[in-house]
């Protein structure tokens with residue numbers, strides 16, 4: 572069912588024009604701060620940039636605690652461990668997400684229970700959520716996909732009713748808002764990713780944020796190998812080395828100095844695409860619910876039958892014009908190691924085959940957006 576053929580690759584065609592689906596924007600003080608690390612010798616996981624970066628993130632999102640880690644997957648793993656998820660527990664996760672949201676649950680020994688997603692936001696389907704809750708359910712992972720926040724009030728009220736924790740996977744939605752509050756800070760604990768294609772990047776990197784001191788202390792202890800804070804070289808628990816380096820934090824701090832520009836640019840890109848593509852029939856464009864500020868991490872469209880060309884052919888057609896795109900995620904419940912063919916989650920199975928992420932880097936020009944929109948319109952007319 573999901574035997575999508577391998578798409579054309581850049582190296583197969585070497586087009587004259589090349590618009591990447593995503594590209595980091597390192598035009599601020601990144602180089603200066605990294606050079607400072609190298610010249611001062613503080614290149615490992617100690618040094619002033621770690622704390623500066625953590626402070627800058629916690630101030631920006633409005634969380635009491637921010638714990639930097641080496642990537643977003645580790646951040647999810649720590650968040651789950653910090654709230655006490657482990658063997659024998661069940662955690663509800665949307666199937667339509669990046670695989671790390673589910674894998675982190677499995678790392679703890681808990682079972683990932685998959686739910687379907689909403690047609691319009693692609694986020695977990697709040698209406699069916701409750702039917703997946705069992706006596707073993709411990710937590711819900713709310714993934715804010717492609718920049719659009721989940722409907723947090725509804726999720727939190729279901730969680731409260733059943734006494735469950737809620738973790739926000741805000742890897743793709745740094746800076747997005749739910750009713751005026753930065754996502755990641757609305758539930759019990761939240762995580763961000765700073766991979767190279769995310770809204771801000773540190774190369775590889777991630778952050779756990781929370782207002783709960785107990786969770787924050789546990790996340791910090793586990794991140795630093797479980798080492799005691801008062802007995803030298805004594806280990807309280809079996810922990811991990813999930814530390815971020817000073818160099819990564821230096822890049823992150825420089826990125827944070829441009830965060831408002833990045834988000835304004837993402838929103839402008841989305842507005843441009845939407846105004847240019849809205850006349851084309853058979854394309855579903857991203858939305859912004861009344862409760863949301865969407866940061867449009869990746870401008871994401873769904874190709875319907877009326878468009879007249881399949882999603883996969885459109886991807887190849889755009890690639891031939893030098894436009895890199897990305898197909899939507901495969902639903903996690905259909906991946907070989909989660910393989911559960913009995914589970915039917917029709918909405919995500921359908922949009923997974925029809926969705927495309929368009930080039931959305933903050934470095935994209937208005938002319939490039941025009942070029943992409945025209946290429947899609949030409950494909951439609953053919």
Ligand SMILES: *Cc1c(COP(=O)(O)O)cnc(C)c1O
Nearest residue numbers: 642643644669671742743764766
């Ligand atoms: C990127 C991402 C992650 C994982 O982040 P890494 O830094 O790549 O480990 C987790 N969840 C979602 C939804 C993501 O997009």
